[in-house]
Amino acid sequence: MDIIFYHPTFDNAYWIKTLSAALPGARVREWKRGDNEPADYALVWHPPVEMLQGRTLKAVFALGAGVDSILSKLKAHPEMLAESIPLFRLEDTGMGQQMQEYAVSQVLHWFRRFDDYQALKQQARWEPLADYQREDFTIGILGAGVLGAKVAEALAPWGFPLRCWSRTRKDYPGVTSFAGMEELPQFLQGTRVLINLLPNTAETVGIINSGLLNQLADHSYLMNLARGVHVIEADLLAALERGKLKGAMLDVYSKEPLPAENPLWAHPRVAMTPHVAAVTRPAEAVAYIARTITHLEKGEPVTGQVDRQRGY
Numbered sequence: 001m002d003i004i005f006y007h008p009t010f011d012n013a014y015w016i017k018t019l020s021a022a023l024p025g026a027r028v029r030e031w032k033r034g035d036n037e038p039a040d041y042a043l044v045w046h047p048p049v050e051m052l053q054g055r056t057l058k059a060v061f062a063l064g065a066g067v068d069s070i071l072s073k074l075k076a077h078p079e080m081l082a083e084s085i086p087l088f089r090l091e092d093t094g095m096g097q098q099m100q101e102y103a104v105s106q107v108l109h110w111f112r113r114f115d116d117y118q119a120l121k122q123q124a125r126w127e128p129l130a131d132y133q134r135e136d137f138t139i140g141i142l143g144a145g146v147l148g149a150k151v152a153e154a155l156a157p158w159g160f161p162l163r164c165w166s167r168t169r170k171d172y173p174g175v176t177s178f179a180g181m182e183e184l185p186q187f188l189q190g191t192r193v194l195i196n197l198l199p200n201t202a203e204t205v206g207i208i209n210s211g212l213l214n215q216l217a218d219h220s221y222l223m224n225l226a227r228g229v230h231v232i233e234a235d236l237l238a239a240l241e242r243g244k245l246k247g248a249m250l251d252v253y254s255k256e257p258l259p260a261e262n263p264l265w266a267h268p269r270v271a272m273t274p275h276v277a278a279v280t281r282p283a284e285a286v287a288y289i290a291r292t293i294t295h296l297e298k299g300e301p302v303t304g305q306v307d308r309q310r311g312y
């Protein structure tokens with residue numbers, strides 16, 4: 001079995017060594033321009049069109065959870081990958097735990113008013129503030145798939161009212177599930193902390209706009225852990241200005257790296273990380289890919305296949 005590997009920034013030698021160890025008998029090589037030798041599987045992130053074009057692969061694996069970039073490239077270059085070749089993505093592979101750490105720590109930061117105390121500290125003011133109450137701190141998770149479910153699981157023991165919104169109804173312990181556009185207003189009403197874990201699709205781009213933010217509880221908080229294009233940045237800034245939003249924690253942006261002139265950098269109530277909420281963990285990712293290839297080779301059922309029409 002031949003496997004080609006391409007990632008613009010990873011330590012490719014390490015990945016190839018680890019994959020070779022996990023799939024004894026497989027010949028794994030780094031793909032370089034001009035390599036037209038046969039391959040059975042391709043593992044990719046931001047692949048050049050010529051890497052995949054014209055190949056009869058058994059499957060392609062995206063080396064991340066989100067497949068928006070590869071799907072948009074496929075839209076521009078449909079010749080890159082035949083519809084019949086399945087595309088897989090990483091399901092959790094250690095990203096769930098990272099999202100849990102991020103979301104729990106930030107929710108508690110806001111709930112314990114550390115943002116307010118930080119502002120008071122800057123003015124050298126000693127001023128105990130009123131506690132927030134759990135019942136006023138409803139957390140809503142937009143997107144209740146692999147990562148949304150993990151975040152809900154980690155937040156559940158903290159006792160905040162917890163709800164999620166997804167395409168189809170979910171049955172997660174301690175979580176009220178809302179499904180479809182028609183239930184979005186109910187989901188938003190009373191939500192104090194909105195955590196975004198939706199995929200980037202034609203239906204979800206720009207979903208976090210003034211119309212949506214206005215339906216949240218007053219003085220609410222936004223955590224965007226999914227993709228920058230979900231949020232209309234001008235609407236976010238306006239909601240912060242008029243106090244509808246008290247704060248935002250952003251990991252992803254409409255343009256990355258975020259340009260120096262973007263007003264989000266200087267906003268006192270916006271906290272930011274540079275797209276690191278959950279990164280691909282090589283050992284877990286290799287184990288998942290090796291397991292999936294082994295199942296595929298035996299004709300056994302697998303999970304993680306992307307629905308190219310649906311967009312995630």
Ligand SMILES: NC(=O)C1=CN([C@@H]2O[C@H](COP(=O)(O)OP(=O)(O)OC[C@H]3O[C@@H](n4cnc5c(N)ncnc54)[C@H](O)[C@@H]3O)[C@@H](O)[C@H]2O)C=CC1
Nearest residue numbers: 065066143144145146147148166167199203225226277278
């Ligand atoms: N900031 C970061 O470091 C990272 C960000 N991500 C982002 O997180 C996203 C989510 O990842 P997973 O949970 O693995 O995806 P997933 O496919 O397992 O879950 C997606 C969820 O969104 C819901 N959804 C999709 N379209 C919808 C619509 N139109 N209306 C209502 N619900 C809809 C689905 O029902 C599902 O519950 C990725 O697509 C990626 O963009 C993923 C990893 C790291």
Ligand SMILES: O=C(O)C(=O)CO
Nearest residue numbers: 064065066278279280
């Ligand atoms: O896996 C993804 O989709 C990511 O955003 C990784 O940072």
